[in-house]
Structure formats: C-alpha cells, structure tokens
Amino acid sequence: MRELDVRRQSDSARRYLDLAAPSSALRTTLFLAAESVTYPVAAVNILDEHEQHTLISVGTAPPPPQPRSATPCDVVVRTGQPLAISDLPTRGYPQQPCVGTAAARSYIGIPLVGREGLVVGTLALVDVAERHTTEQALRRLVQFGSVLEEQLDLLRRVGPSRPQTDVYQLAVAIDEGQILPYFQPLVHLATGEVVAYEALARWHHPTRGVLPPAEFIPLAEDSELIIDLDLAVLRQAAVVAQRWRQTSPELRITVNVSGRHFEHPGCVDRIHDAVTASGLPPSAVSLELTETAAIAASPANVAFLDQLRALGFRIVLDDFGSGVSTLEHLVYLPCDGVKIDRSTAAALHTRSGAAVVRAIAGLAVELGKTVVLEGLETVDQAERALELGCMIGQGYLWSEPQPEDVLVG
Ligand code: C2E
Ligand code: MG
Ligand code: MG
Numbered sequence: 001m002r003e004l005d006v007r008r009q010s011d012s013a014r015r016y017l018d019l020a021a022p023s024s025a026l027r028t029t030l031f032l033a034a035e036s037v038t039y040p041v042a043a044v045n046i047l048d049e050h051e052q053h054t055l056i057s058v059g060t061a062p063p064p065p066q067p068r069s070a071t072p073c074d075v076v077v078r079t080g081q082p083l084a085i086s087d088l089p090t091r092g093y094p095q096q097p098c099v100g101t102a103a104a105r106s107y108i109g110i111p112l113v114g115r116e117g118l119v120v121g122t123l124a125l126v127d128v129a130e131r132h133t134t135e136q137a138l139r140r141l142v143q144f145g146s147v148l149e150e151q152l153d154l155l156r157r158v159g160p161s162r163p164q165t166d167v168y169q170l171a172v173a174i175d176e177g178q179i180l181p182y183f184q185p186l187v188h189l190a191t192g193e194v195v196a197y198e199a200l201a202r203w204h205h206p207t208r209g210v211l212p213p214a215e216f217i218p219l220a221e222d223s224e225l226i227i228d229l230d231l232a233v234l235r236q237a238a239v240v241a242q243r244w245r246q247t248s249p250e251l252r253i254t255v256n257v258s259g260r261h262f263e264h265p266g267c268v269d270r271i272h273d274a275v276t277a278s279g280l281p282p283s284a285v286s287l288e289l290t291e292t293a294a295i296a297a298s299p300a301n302v303a304f305l306d307q308l309r310a311l312g313f314r315i316v317l318d319d320f321g322s323g324v325s326t327l328e329h330l331v332y333l334p335c336d337g338v339k340i341d342r343s344t345a346a347a348l349h350t351r352s353g354a355a356v357v358r359a360i361a362g363l364a365v366e367l368g369k370t371v372v373l374e375g376l377e378t379v380d381q382a383e384r385a386l387e388l389g390c391m392i393g394q395g396y397l398w399s400e401p402q403p404e405d406v407l408v409g
Contacts (some may be wrong), residue, residue, distance in 0.1 A: 001025060005118075009077065010049035013120040015044055017053055019155045026151045030058045030123075033144035036110065037137045041098055044112065044148060046121035047077045053122070063097040073122040077111035080119050082142060083109045084133035088126075098126045106131035108138070108390070110145040115156055123148055157224050170203075174228050178204045181237040183399035186254065186372060186394045189386040190324040191399075196252035196286065196383050197244075198394065199237035201229065231274045238278040238285070240404050245284065254286040254316060259295040261304075268307045275313075282312035286351050291389045294331060297332035305334040316372070321360055342375020345395065348384050361389030365399045373399055 026044070041059035045052050053073045054062035068345045070075035072093055076083050085107045087094050098104035103127035115118035154175070158167050179354045181199035188195050205213040220226040236253050241253040243303055256268055261267040289310065296300055305315050315337040317329055322341035330338060340360055347353025361371045373385045376395030385393055 006049060008116075009118045010047075012114045012116040012118045013046050015156065016055065016120055017048070017150060018116060019055070019158075025059060026148065026155070028055055029144060029147050029151060030056060032127060033123060033141060033148075034058055036140050036144065036317050037125060037130075037133070039106075039108070039229070041104075041127070042123065042125045044121060044152070045073050045124050045396045047069075047071075047073060047138050059405055060099050062271040066222075069365065072107050072281070073109050074110050076124075077119045078121045082111065082123060082138050082139065084108070086130050086132055091237060092129070098128050102128045105129060106133075107131055110138075110141050110147055112145055112152070115153055116148075147297040157228060159258050159366040166216070167223055167225065170219060171225055171228075173203055173205070174225065177232075178206070179229060179232055180204055180403065181240065181255075182288050182403055183237075183240070183253075183407055184394060184401040185398050186392050188396050189382060189391060189393045194251075194398075195392060196254055197241075197407075198254045198256075198288070198401075199233055199240075200204070202401075206395060214384065214395045221258060221260065224260070227264070227270075230255070230257050231269075231270060234271065234274040234285075235277060238275045238280040240338045245280070251254070252284050254288050255289045256318065257287045259289055262295065262301050268304055268311070271308065271313075271361075272311055282308075283314075285312075286316050286337070288316045288318040289333075289335075291381050293335065295329070297329060300332060302332075309334055310335070316370075321356055327360070327363070329365065330360075334342060337370035337371065337372065339374055340390070345375035345377075345381055345385070346375050346386075348381050349380055354384065356386060357385065357388045357390065365389055 011208045030042045030044065041057065042057045043057035043062065046055050047068050049066040049341055050068055052073055054067050056062065072083060072085055074162050087090050088105055088147045089105055094103065096104040096107065106127040106129060108125045110123040111119045112121045112123060123141060155169055157171050171338050180202055182202045183197040183199060185194040186196040186198060201213050203216050229349045237253050237255055241251065244251050270284060289295055309315060315334060316337045316339055317333065317335050317340050319341045320338040321344045338360065340357060344353060344356055348357065357373065368391065370391040371390045372394060372396040373390040375381050376385060376393045378397060382393050382397055
C-alpha cells in the first residue's frame with residue numbers, strides 16, 4: 001500500500017471514529033457474527049494511519065487503541081482480504097487482547113469497506129483457543145461484514161456524535177421510502193396552462209401522520225442526510241413525471257436541491273443518475289436551489305451549475321427576494337430562472353411589495369431568465385403578478401401540494 005493510499009484510507013477511517021453512539025443494530029449483528037462461528041469475542045475495529053480503535057465489541061469491553069502495526073487487522077486493511085490465523089503468538093502477535101487479560105490465540109478478520117470505497121477497518125473475532133476456520137465460516141462472516149458496512153453507513157449519514165434522535169429515524173425513513181414527493185402545479189399566468197409541477201417532500205411518518213418539510217428539512221440540512229433526501233425525492237418525482245409525459249410530453253418537474261450537494265465532487269453524476277434512472281431526460285427537470293443566499297458564486301459552484309446545465313437541467317434560484325444577497329446571485333450564478341418568495345407575493349398589494357417584484361422581474365427578464373412568483377392565493381394577486389412581469393405563478397389559488405394519486409384520480 002502506497003503512502004498516499006494509507007493517508008486516504010486513514011482520512012476515510014477517521015470519519016467513522018466520530019460517529020453517533022454505535023446502534024443496537026450494530027451490536028446485534030456483531031453478536032450474531034460471533035455466534036455463527038462460536039467465537040467468544042467480536043469487534044468492529046477502525047484503523048487510522050497509526051492506531052487501531054475498537055468502535056464496538058461484544059464478549060469483552062473494547063480495548064484501548066493499539067498501535068496499528070502490532071495488530072493482524074493491519075494486514076486485513078492493507079490487503080483488503082479476509083484473514084484467519086490459528087496461532088497468533090507464533091505469527092508475531094503475542095499480545096492480542098481477548099476475554100479479560102487473556103491473550104488471543106485464534107483470529108479472523110474481515111475487511112469493512114467505508115463510504116469512500118476504501119477499507120476502513122475490520123470485523124474481527126478472537127478466541128483464546130486454537131481454532132481452524134472453514135471456507136464456509138469465512139463466507140458467512142463476509143456476509144455479516146456487508147451488513148455491518150450498511151449499518152455503519154447509516155450511522156455515518158446521521159453525522160458526528162449525535163444522540164439517536166429524529167435524525168436517525170429520518171435516515172431510516174429515507175431508506176424505507178417514507179419520504180414522498182407531493183406535487184403543486186406551476187401555472188402560466190397568461191394562459192392558465194399547467195406547465196410544471198414542483199415536487200415537495202412529505203414524510204409519511206409511521207406514527208405521526210404526514211409531516212411537512214419544516215419538521216424535517218432543517219434536521220436533514222444539518223447532516224449529509226439532505227443529499228440522500230433530495231435524491232430520493234428527485235428519483236421518485238422523475239418516475240412520476242416520466243409517466244405523466246406519456247400524455248403531456250411538454251410537462252416539466254421542478255425539484256428542490258440543497259446547496260450542500262455542491263460540497264461533493266460527485267454531485268453532478270448523482271443528480272443526473274437519479275433522474276435518468278426513470279428514463280426522464282434532464283431537459284424536463286428544473287433544479288430549484290434552496291437557501292440560495294448560502295450558495296457562494298465560487299468557481300467550483302459555478303462549474304457544477306454549468307455542468308448540470310450542459311446536461312440539460314434548468315437551474316432556478318428559489319426563495320428569491322427573501323434574502324439579502326440574492327440580486328447579485330442572479331448575475332453571477334449560472335441559472336435559467338428565479339422563483340420569487342411567497343413572502344413577496346403576500347405584499348403584492350403594497351407599493352413596496354409591487355416595486356420589489358417589478359424590479360426582480362425586470363432584471364431577470366433582461367437577463368433572459370424566467371420568473372415564477374409563488375404563494376399566490378387570490379385571482380387579484382395572480383393578475384397583479386402578470387402585470388408586474390412574472391410569467392408563471394404557483395400557489396393555493398390553483399392547488400396545495402398533493403400526492404400523485406390525488407392529482408391523477
Ligand atoms: P419552497 O421550495 O419555496 O416551496 C414552496 C412552499 O410554499 C411549499 O411549502 C408550498 O407548500 C408552500 N406554498 C405554495 N403555495 C402556497 C400558498 O399559496 N400559500 C402558502 N402559505 N404557502 C404556499 P412546503 O411544501 O412546506 O415546503 C417548504 C420548503 O421546504 C420548500 O420551500 C423547500 O425549500 C423545502 N423543501 C421541500 N421539499 C424539499 C426537498 O425535497 N428538498 C429540499 N432540499 N428542500 C425541500
Ligand atoms: Mg422550491
Ligand atoms: Mg420558494
């Protein structure tokens with residue numbers, strides 16, 4: 001293993017050292033893994049550049065960190081291959097901890113691959129007795145290793161050192177398909193035609209009913225979970241849109257995308273794959289950048305947005321007019337349109353409210369961008385929006401966000 005590889009592996013491993021308290025699910029898997037080969041002790045070990053850390057163990061208390069080079073797990077991490085040793089002391093590992101103060105004689109190590117695709121540690125089993133390991137036992141442990149990898153990934157998405165709160169539940173909810181897109185129409189103000197539907201996330205909570213985004217998006221925004229959540233909504237909305245387009249080929253969908261995607265180099269591919277898995281072309285999708293004010297017009301962000309647009313996506317700056325720095329974004333962020341925030345729609349009847357809409361719409365149109373005003377609740381407001389230069393409206397005037405089956409049925 002080259003030095004650079006060790007460093008990358010170590011960076012990835014360290015992210016697992018900062019995890020939320022290991023879940024009881026992890027403990028159960030570890031216990032079952034030990035039972036399957038009748039070993040008394042099993043552990044998940046994470047190896048950084050220098051040390052081996054036991055994240056969780058069954059059959060004995062987790063030992064303190066040990067120098068990495070003195071452990072057989074080091075070999076497993078370096079080679080990425082399972083390893084079974086029946087005589088640890090004679091193989092150069094005289095002091096491997098087992099139950100209490102006894103040293104272990106037998107060892108099995110299974111590599112665990114982390115989120116970055118690198119081996120970050122091991123499922124390790126030890127016994128004071130000399131044991132021989134069959135191929136079949138090793139295969140079974142490799143399967144337990146895969147389960148542990150998934151459970152670790154779930155903890156990882158929950159974020160650093162958090163108690164198991166709603167965030168954990170939310171991660172499970174995303175995986176189990178409890179987060180669903182509801183759809184609200186976007187209407188061409190001059191013709192009254194529905195031109196698109198915005199997908200808005202709803203959590204079908206097993207005990208609390210249907211929860212609006214305010215109950216879970218801030219939680220998701222605090223961790224990497226927002227990325228999985230957005231992609232889950234995008235994926236499902238694309239499937240629905242692809243179906244609708246069989247009868248309305250011009251129909252578009254718009255989906256909310258957090259600025260946090262742009263912290264990750266693979267974000268463009270992930271977004272693209274989530275859409276095209278359904279067969280929907282990216283050209284049918286607008287991505288609404290939420291919390292636009294928080295997205296810097298940095299070269300990296302500009303490059304991501306350019307790449308998305310080159311793939312056919314349209315980029316819309318959401319909640320426009322609600323922040324302070326957003327006019328600048330209209331000029332510097334590559335985008336196709338703006339959506340004026342509903343707090344502005346509510347002030348349309350005032351002189352200053354109308355002036356804000358007219359100014360934003362004027363600038364946007366001059367720059368060749370579409371202008372949507374959201375939060376329209378009355379016919380008066382819709383007429384006023386059209387007069388002030390907005391092309392498209394969205395709001396309870398036409399419909400609240402609805403599940404797909406209500407819209408169709
Ligand atoms: P948004 O993208 O600006 O969506 C518009 C919000 O205004 C929606 O709230 C919609 O239900 C509400 N709305 C639409 N018309 C009217 C109206 O006439 N009157 C009033 N009072 N409200 C109206 P919702 O669905 O609660 O979503 C809130 C926010 O949560 C969204 O604001 C968006 O920023 C965020 N969000 C929703 N789904 C997702 C998602 O999948 N990913 C991300 N990152 N954010 C999401
Ligand atoms: Mg939106
Ligand atoms: Mg908005």
